[in-house]
Amino acid sequence: MKAVVLISGNGSNLQAIIDNSADIGLLISCVISNKADAFGLKRAQTANIPTLLIEHQNFTSRQAFDDKLAEKIDWHQPDIIILAGFMRILSKIFVEKYAGKIINIHPSLLPQFKGLNTHQRALDAGVETHGATVHFVINKLDSGAIIMQKSIAITATDTAKSLQEKIQKIEHILYPLALKKISKKLS
Numbered sequence: 001m002k003a004v005v006l007i008s009g010n011g012s013n014l015q016a017i018i019d020n021s022a023d024i025g026l027l028i029s030c031v032i033s034n035k036a037d038a039f040g041l042k043r044a045q046t047a048n049i050p051t052l053l054i055e056h057q058n059f060t061s062r063q064a065f066d067d068k069l070a071e072k073i074d075w076h077q078p079d080i081i082i083l084a085g086f087m088r089i090l091s092k093i094f095v096e097k098y099a100g101k102i103i104n105i106h107p108s109l110l111p112q113f114k115g116l117n118t119h120q121r122a123l124d125a126g127v128e129t130h131g132a133t134v135h136f137v138i139n140k141l142d143s144g145a146i147i148m149q150k151s152i153a154i155t156a157t158d159t160a161k162s163l164q165e166k167i168q169k170i171e172h173i174l175y176p177l178a179l180k181k182i183s184k185k186l187s
């Protein structure tokens, strides 16, 4: 399965995917970032994966940025587009062009807590379990079909920070597993 990975930051999920790519049956053709200082770019370079920087502030509109992104992605002809901490909302045109091919990981048990600050919102809501979800991307925020979820229990001493650390750990297990599931289906 051939992939392009989109990132904006640290890239710890990208690292987990790189580390498990042989087991998944995944070839990462390119890692694209919209941020020059994204540490994930260094992770990709260390793994000898081609990288590309497309800075969104250099474009006059969201669509112009997405069009450039699509042009670069199409050059690689990927089976899948993996969002791994990519902090840009993608346009309807982009999402519909790649319908069923874009996946994302979100730090909550969707459909609970779509959007940002999921850990604090889970604490405020008093829920007993929390987790992460890998899902398809559609033109509605964090709402596409769920591919796989993994949950943890929230304890009395948990804070937003402790939850963030716990959830990131399970994301690093969940994302490769979900990709393996997709890769098996494609083969």
Ligand code: GRF
Pocket: 009, 010, 011, 012, 013, 014, 084, 085, 086, 105, 106, 107, 168, 171
């Ligand atoms: C992850 O926690 C993921 O749930 C969210 O963005 C974060 C990215 O972290 N979509 P990293 O860049 O993979 O370390």
